[in-house]
Amino acid sequence: MASSGAPDESVYPGPARPMIGARLRAATEAVHAAGHARLIAAGFDELRPAHFALLKFPGPHGVRPTELAGRVGLRKQALNPLLNDLEAWGYLRRSDDDRDGRGRVLWLTERGFALVRVLRETLEEIESGVRDRFGDVATERFMAVLDELPAIAAAAGGARSGKAQPPADRGRAAQLSGRP
Numbered sequence: 001m002a003s004s005g006a007p008d009e010s011v012y013p014g015p016a017r018p019m020i021g022a023r024l025r026a027a028t029e030a031v032h033a034a035g036h037a038r039l040i041a042a043g044f045d046e047l048r049p050a051h052f053a054l055l056k057f058p059g060p061h062g063v064r065p066t067e068l069a070g071r072v073g074l075r076k077q078a079l080n081p082l083l084n085d086l087e088a089w090g091y092l093r094r095s096d097d098d099r100d101g102r103g104r105v106l107w108l109t110e111r112g113f114a115l116v117r118v119l120r121e122t123l124e125e126i127e128s129g130v131r132d133r134f135g136d137v138a139t140e141r142f143m144a145v146l147d148e149l150p151a152i153a154a155a156a157g158g159a160r161s162g163k164a165q166p167p168a169d170r171g172r173a174a175q176l177s178g179r180p
Helices: 020-041 049-055 065-072 076-088 110-134 136-156 170-177
Strands: 092-096 104-108
Touching: 020 049, 020 110, 049 065, 049 076, 049 110, 065 076, 065 104, 076 092, 104 110, 110 136
Parallel strands: none
Antiparallel strands: 092 104
16 A cells, blocks of 8 residues: 555654653752742742742842843743742842943842752752762762753754853763763
8 A cells, every 4th residue: 555645643753761851851840849849848938930940050149130031041021020029029139230330130138048048958958869879979970961961962952052051071071981
């Protein structure tokens, strides 16, 4: 029988198992859920998952809103309502930029520092759990792989826009992998 050129709908063309993107997303979602649960338990219950974008490393302390927007991948128009929330809830304040009177700078308040401490403690506990389960050497190798992923993904996507993070110390990655 001649092929009609239509795909065989009984065969799914996607991966047969969760691949790296799905695994990283599941891990990220689990880490975010743990952080969110800890924040709620610590009394920071007004935060929604959308606010977590603003708390990505290295965080919003001492940066201009436009810089933060670029760093977290939001337009300033999408960022402002989230910043307004954090300011209204007492997590940050905005002040004039001393270097450029036209700009504003974001600063965490004491409540903002307390929030970041809870998140840091949660992440330290998760990292400690990884070390306990897999050991120091395996954990360092895993971290080296994570450090290299942005460059590997950029190369796979043909991205040369400069938006991808620079590769980590290749010497460290090679040393941990046992390769020269």
